[in-house]
Structures are given as structure tokens and as C-alpha cells.
Amino acid sequence: MEGTSLPERSRRVAEALEAFGARNRVRELPASTRTAAEAARALGCEVGAIANSLVFMADDGPLLVMTSGRHRVDVALLAERLGRRRIRRAEPEEVRAATGQVIGGVAPVGHPAPVETVVDTALEEYPRLWAAGGTPHTVFPTDYAELLKMTDGVPLAVN
Numbered sequence: 244m245e246g247t248s249l250p251e252r253s254r255r256v257a258e259a260l261e262a263f264g265a266r267n268r269v270r271e272l273p274a275s276t277r278t279a280a281e282a283a284r285a286l287g288c289e290v291g292a293i294a295n296s297l298v299f300m301a302d303d304g305p306l307l308v309m310t311s312g313r314h315r316v317d318v319a320l321l322a323e324r325l326g327r328r329r330i331r332r333a334e335p336e337e338v339r340a341a342t343g344q345v346i347g348g349v350a351p352v353g354h355p356a357p358v359e360t361v362v363d364t365a366l367e368e369y370p371r372l373w374a375a376g377g378t379p380h381t382v383f384p385t386d387y388a389e390l391l392k393m394t395d396g397v398p399l400a401v402n
């Protein structure tokens with residue numbers, strides 16, 4: 244059956260995608276997809292079409308920001324737009340606690356519990372996006388509308 248040879252963290256993502264009714268499947272690549280630049284190279288797409296899953300701590304809780312690979316998140320601006328006092332980059336341990344995944348492989352879904360999510364409006368420009376599939380060697384194709392729906396995300400300009 245498709246997907247049975249995926250690493251366990253990716254199987255969780257694959258199950259979440261299936262449960263959501265997504266059309267696309269998680270795939271494992273021989274090359275590293277740890278960063279947006281590496282993923283774009285491995286996939287032969289523009290770096291802006293990589294949907295990075297960046298984890299922040301917003302006041303006390305985790306916040307997932309799905310960001311175009313060509314953007315840096317402006318945390319002060321994001322805090323202002325979301326009405327939070329302080330937003331900072333999560334530590335590796337905080338990322339793992341919130342998502343069950345490690346930095347470089349964080350997916351938009353497949354987490355132990357739903358994580359509040361913002362989706363960068365810049366991602367709307369790309370008809371096909373690629374997001375991480377739970378490990379630094381797995382990805383899946385998606386699009387802006389699907390990403391918003393699967394994450395129950397809030398669309399926001401992040402810089």
C-alpha cells in the first residue's frame with residue numbers, strides 16, 4: 244500500500260492528509276529537503292513555492308507560521324497583527340513538543356494536537372506549493388486554499 248514505507252512521523256502526516264481528503268501524498272526524496280533552498284533544488288521549483296512551517300512561541304502558546312520560502316517573518320509586525328505581546332522563534336525542544344516533528348521536517352499537520360496557524364498570503368501567488376512531510380527528506384504538494392483549510396489557518400501578510 245502506498246505510504247507504508249514512510250518514516251513514522253511522515254505516516255502521521257500522510258494519515259492527517261488522508262483524513263482531510265487531500266488529493267496529494269507524502270513522498271520521500273533521497274536529497275535533503277531540510278531548508279527551503281534545499282527543497283527547491285531537490286524539487287526543481289522556485290524557493291517562494293516552498294511553504295516553510297516555522298514554529299514560534301506567541302506569548303505562552305505555539306504558533307505555526309506557514310511562510311513562503313522567499314520571506315522572513317517580521318515577528319514584531321506579526322505580534323501587532325495578531326494582538327500578541329511577544330512572538331519569538333521556538334527552541335528546538337519547543338518545536339518538538341508542539342509538533343512531534345524536528346526542525347527541518349515540520350509539517351503543517353500531523354501534530355499531537357492542533358496548533359494555531361497563520362498562512363502567509365504570499366503563498367497565494369504559487370499554484371503549486373510544497374510543504375514538509377514530517378521529516379527533512381519528505382514533502383508533499385499542496386496549494387494555498389488547501390493549506391488554509393487543512394490548518395484552519397488565518398491568512399496574513401507576515402512581512
Ligand code: 5CA
Pocket residue numbers: 276277278279282293294295296297332333334335346347348349373374375378379382
Ligand atoms: N523542509 C523544509 C521545507 S520543505 C523546512 O522545514 N523548511 S523550514 O524553513 O520550515 O525549516 C528550516 C528552518 O528552521 C530554517 O529556515 C530555520 O529558520 C529554522 N531553524 C533552524 N535552526 C533553528 C533553531 N535552532 N531554532 C529555531 N529555528 C531553527
